[in-house]
Every structure is written in C-alpha cells, then in structure tokens.
Amino acid sequence: MSSILLIEDDTSLFQEIKEQLASWDYEVYGVSNFNDIMQDFTSLKPDLVIIDIQLPKYDGFHWCRMIRMHSNVPIIFLSSRDHPTDMVMSMQLGADDYVQKPFHFDVLIAKVQAILRRVYDYNTEQIExxxxxxxxxxxxxxxxxxxxxxxxxxxxxxxxxxxxxxxxxxxxxxxxxxxxxxxxxxxxxxxxxxxxxxxxxxxxxxxxxxxxxxxxxxxxxxxxxxxxxxx
Missing domain, CATH: 1.10.10.10 (Winged helix-like DNA-binding domain superfamily/Winged helix DNA-binding domain)
Structure with missing residues (x-):
C-alpha cells in the first residue's frame, strides 16, 4: 500500500481527496504543522507528495524546494490559480505533475496511479x-x-x-x-x-x-x- 502526504490547508477538500484516494487503498496523511512541513515529510517518508501551491506562511514552491534538497520523491502540485507560469515553475522545481483546480477526481487518481506505477516498476528493474x-x-x-x-x-x-x-x-x-x-x-x-x-x-x-x-x-x-x- 503506497503512502501519500497530502499538503492541503482547505479542510473540506483535504477530506474529500483523502476519501477518494483511500477508496483506491492509498494511505493518506496530512501535515500537523504548516510552518514545519519538513518534519512530517521526514517522519512519514511518503511514496508520493501532493501539495497545494497556496499554503499558510510559505507557499508550495518553497516546500517543494525543501523536499528536493533531501529527496526525489514524486510530487504533484495542485493549484487554484490560472497562471501558466505556476505550471512552469512547478516543473522547474522538480515536480512530476500539475493539476489545475477544480479537477475531476478521476484525473487526479489516474495521475497518482501512473506516477506510482512508473516509479515502482522502474525501481524494480534490474540495476543497470x-x-x-x-x-x-x-x-x-x-x-x-x-x-x-x-x-x-x-x-x-x-x-x-x-x-x-x-x-x-x-x-x-x-x-x-x-x-x-x-x-x-x-x-x-x-x-x-x-x-x-x-x-x-x-x-x-x-x-x-x-x-x-x-x-x-x-x-x-x-x-x-x-x-x-x-x-
């Protein structure tokens, strides 16, 4: 069972995404402190991170930079802002994908499945x-x-x-x-x-x-x- 760290400060949306992912047998965790997200990331060691761009104190770009200093874990950005530069910035920071709000949960699930399948299959290949x-x-x-x-x-x-x-x-x-x-x-x-x-x-x-x-x-x-x- 893959673990997902969902960094989303909208409580209702967090619960909705968590329920949808849980229905596909993913373990979903939130953060306990938006001022120190790295503490939760380090302790959980998730298989995938889903992170909103607009967050309290520091935005998602900041936390993506922090995560990339320590890990190559797959990252999917969520954004309610309609700025093409957000997607470009996400990719430049090392994100694996980008989802524009509002979105269909089928699309998010498909992206999660594709990324985890790729990473899992890739990691199980013979070392080359x-x-x-x-x-x-x-x-x-x-x-x-x-x-x-x-x-x-x-x-x-x-x-x-x-x-x-x-x-x-x-x-x-x-x-x-x-x-x-x-x-x-x-x-x-x-x-x-x-x-x-x-x-x-x-x-x-x-x-x-x-x-x-x-x-x-x-x-x-x-x-x-x-x-x-x-x-």
Missing part, C-alpha cells in the same frame, strides 16, 4: 549501468557521472534520458516520450514535456553533456552519441 558519451548512467541511483563530476537527476529526468539513450542517434517523438513517461498522454500537457527536457539539458550542461540532447523541431528529441565527447 549504461555509458553514454563517456559518462556512466546509474538508473538505480538516478545519477550521471563523467570526468567533471556527478549529478543527481529527478525520476522524470533520468527516465526521459533513458528513453532517449535507448534509441541514441535516432529521433524519439514527443508523443512516445509522453506515453512512456505518463502512461496516458491525455493527462499531461505538451508544454510540461518541454519544461522537463529543458531542465534535463540544463542539468547535463554541468557535465558538458547538454549539447548532446538535440531538439528536432516538429519531430521530437535525439540523444547523440559521438566518438570523442570531450573534443
């Missing part, structure tokens, strides 16, 4: 090391290492990289990446994929690898493999 442009990818640890150092990626970022490297030097369509990453493309926007790939490329730039993830306009993305990546 792969090399790409003289870098070593550790899919179990979500890390990429080369002569410049090691970076740790989010689960979305490492999975996108994995999909691209499986077909290195070939174009992978945006639709295929979306379907493999989120199971059902109806529940994710095209813009979210763009944000995730841009964030992945920016992280890879720390190892001088970002330039090998190429955007093919109107087609998709390509992970290039070259003979001498340090040249």
């Amino acid at each position: 090391l792969r090399t790409w442009n003289s870098a070593t990818l550790d899919y179990a640890k979500n890390t990429v290492t080369n002569h410049k150092g090691t970076i740790e990626l989010t689960k979305n970022e490492i999975y996108i990289l994995k999909v691209l490297i499986e077909r290195k030097n070939k174009i992978v369509s945006r639709e295929e990446i979306i379907q493999r990453l989120w199971d059902d493309e109806r529940f994710i926007s095209d813009n979210t994929l763009t944000v995730n790939v841009n964030r992945l490329r920016k992280r890879l730039d720390e190892l001088s690898l970002g330039r090998f993830i190429e955007t093919k306009v109107g087609q998709g993305y390509q992970a290039k493999e070259v003979a001498h990546p340090h040249d």
Whole structure:
C-alpha cells in the first residue's frame, strides 16, 4: 500500500481527496504543522507528495524546494490559480505533475496511479549501468557521472534520458516520450514535456553533456552519441 502526504490547508477538500484516494487503498496523511512541513515529510517518508501551491506562511514552491534538497520523491502540485507560469515553475522545481483546480477526481487518481506505477516498476528493474558519451548512467541511483563530476537527476529526468539513450542517434517523438513517461498522454500537457527536457539539458550542461540532447523541431528529441565527447 503506497503512502501519500497530502499538503492541503482547505479542510473540506483535504477530506474529500483523502476519501477518494483511500477508496483506491492509498494511505493518506496530512501535515500537523504548516510552518514545519519538513518534519512530517521526514517522519512519514511518503511514496508520493501532493501539495497545494497556496499554503499558510510559505507557499508550495518553497516546500517543494525543501523536499528536493533531501529527496526525489514524486510530487504533484495542485493549484487554484490560472497562471501558466505556476505550471512552469512547478516543473522547474522538480515536480512530476500539475493539476489545475477544480479537477475531476478521476484525473487526479489516474495521475497518482501512473506516477506510482512508473516509479515502482522502474525501481524494480534490474540495476543497470549504461555509458553514454563517456559518462556512466546509474538508473538505480538516478545519477550521471563523467570526468567533471556527478549529478543527481529527478525520476522524470533520468527516465526521459533513458528513453532517449535507448534509441541514441535516432529521433524519439514527443508523443512516445509522453506515453512512456505518463502512461496516458491525455493527462499531461505538451508544454510540461518541454519544461522537463529543458531542465534535463540544463542539468547535463554541468557535465558538458547538454549539447548532446538535440531538439528536432516538429519531430521530437535525439540523444547523440559521438566518438570523442570531450573534443
């Protein structure tokens, strides 16, 4: 049974979401102190976090930053604000998905199931090391290492990289990446994929690898493999 930390200060909405998730056999927990959410997160060690953007004292973006300093746990943002920048900010901070209020519970449940299924299936795969442009990818640890150092990626970022490297030097369509990453493309926007790939490329730039993830306009993305990546 997967555990979910639901960070929502609207009591009635919290109870409604909790009941809906509980009906699917998820264990749902709230926070005891909105001034110190990390205390509950650390003690619960949830499998998934659902967090509202508008919260007392500090907003959801703040707590997402705090969580990402310690964990790559999947995060879904909830927001009642109709600002496209909220979704972009969420993805840039390392969130896995974004749900606009008001929403149908079927959509939220589908997103939760897809993310947990992906993370669970991914974590149960055989530990695999792969090399790409003289870098070593550790899919179990979500890390990429080369002569410049090691970076740790989010689960979305490492999975996108994995999909691209499986077909290195070939174009992978945006639709295929979306379907493999989120199971059902109806529940994710095209813009979210763009944000995730841009964030992945920016992280890879720390190892001088970002330039090998190429955007093919109107087609998709390509992970290039070259003979001498340090040249």
